[in-house]
């Protein structure tokens with residue numbers, strides 16, 4: 001999402017962004033056509049009414065032909081029925097189109113956003129994106145659903161009424177024509193400031209939503225640190241800002257409306273006064289003045305409504321613009337134009353002279369010329385201080401980011417040359433922060449393979465030592481675990497994540513200290529399960545414990561984005577470098593004894 005610069009501001013002053021909706025409208029051509037026909041029919045009928053009224057005034061009360069008045073009334077009745085049917089049709093088509101388009105947009109924006117690479121989420125808050133998905137689309141719905149049809153109807157009515165005014169009395173109309181620029185010009189500049197303020201109101205609301213989203217998701221931490229008051233204050237301030245911004249927009253809109261109505265009706269009254277003088281002088285019939293009066297009321301009120309809905313339309317234009325920005329966001333992790341096919345899975349991983357910095361932090365390198373390879377079936381432990389770049393290696397392997405220099409290859413093929421889906425298909429990951437969805441346990445385990453049979457899910461859960469606690473739950477595998485798995489313990493969540501990776505059965509396994517939340521007993525069991533899994537797979541494990549490094553075929557020691565040592569536990573301890581120091585500090589005392597034993 002680009003910053004709100006001067007250029008952006010100028011762009012947002014027009015309602016042109018609403019043109020972005022054209023492709024959506026095109027999909028529902030027949031409904032749009034139905035709505036237009038209904039609109040035109042209703043407008044034409046409204047415009048015909050004053051004609052009937054004039055004839056009625058001028059001839060209907062003529063004593064010589066009493067039948068005439070009946071036929072005029074019958075004609076007016078028919079017009080009323082046409083108007084009613086056309087209005088009902090317009091409402092139906094227009095509101096349905098609005099709902100349809102917004103459902104389509106929500107789906108498309110969601111689909112697009114979920115495919116954007118993590119670098120996008122490094123700099124954009126999820127709450128703000130959700131706000132675009134809900135608040136902005138709702139605004140577009142009301143614009144397309146109601147406002148646009150009101151605007152169009154009033155436009156037709158206004159133009160039609162003006163034409164009829166000229167036909168009825170060119171003299172009176174010429175006075176009106178002179179008044180028009182005096183009315184319209186200030187309205188245009190007024191409208192601009194309304195739009196600017198509306199955009200500001202939407203932006204502040206999105207900020208407040210983003211903050212609420214983050215806070216509600218972290219309610220436990222907030223309560224544990226007695227942070228409710230501070231959070232409430234901060235949210236209160238954000239909402240107040242949003243209110244103030246909205247009020248500024250409302251204020252300028254009400255001024256706009258008041259100004260428009262005063263100008264329009266003021267000029268109508270002035271013109272009518274001239275007309276009344278003409279009737280008195282006998283140069284105009286009373287019916288003609290009546291007809292002119294009705295047309296000018298139609299023109300005036302439709303112009304008034306137009307100015308009112310113009311504000312709403314430009315608000316929706318702002319929303320369309322923001323959604324457009326989101327849809328225009330291009331993920332740097334694109335599928336190549338001519339993707340290569342990966343060879344049959346072996347599980348070879350290779351980093352060659354990989355230099356990488358996170359796009360959100362261009363000044364700070366996370367990896368400096370990293371080179372290593374992992375052979376099929378090998379288990380490699382990655383150790384290093386916090387922030388050394390261990391998780392970054394996983395992110396590059398999953399192609400969440402591309403290195404700025406060097407290459408990451410899987411089974412001999414550069415990760416950038418294959419489809420990201422095909423690459424990720426070959427990797428199962430158990431991250432440090434396990435992600436559990438608000439779904440059943442079964443669905444959580446089967447997340448990477450939704451087509452897995454129930455037996456396969458059970459088998460994976462058994463292998464991950466999760467079956468026992470799952471079976472004890474009232475609804476077993478069908479238990480709903482709550483948002484982010486809040487109803488489970490940390491160890492239970494971790495075992496579900498392991499079961500998910502086991503079920504995926506991929507040739508490369510990435511473990512980020514997968515058993516850190518387990519008690520000693522389940523840890524041993526899970527370790528066993530993982531060992532079975534590792535045997536036939538290439539495994540990269542970010543290791544924080546001795547048990548893990550002891551079993552690794554090789555250890556890579558990472559320091560500030562560089563591999564500084566490489567070898568087995570024993571060789572590295574003998575080497576007496578960073579690893580030996582890390583091992584002394586990091587591996588807890590209980591295991592320290594075992595470490596000494598292996599030395």
Ligand SMILES: Nc1ncnc2c1ncn2[C@@H]1O[C@H](COP(=O)(O)OP(=O)(O)OP(=O)(O)O)[C@@H](O)[C@H]1O
Pocket residue numbers: 122358360361366384385386387388389390391392393
């Ligand atoms: N998404 C990100 N955007 C910007 N910088 C990041 C991002 N993720 C990590 N970093 C930075 O990159 C460096 C390496 O981080 P990384 O997460 O790979 O470390 P780590 O070795 O896995 O640490 P830990 O053991 O604490 O998880 C750190 O300096 C970190 O601040």
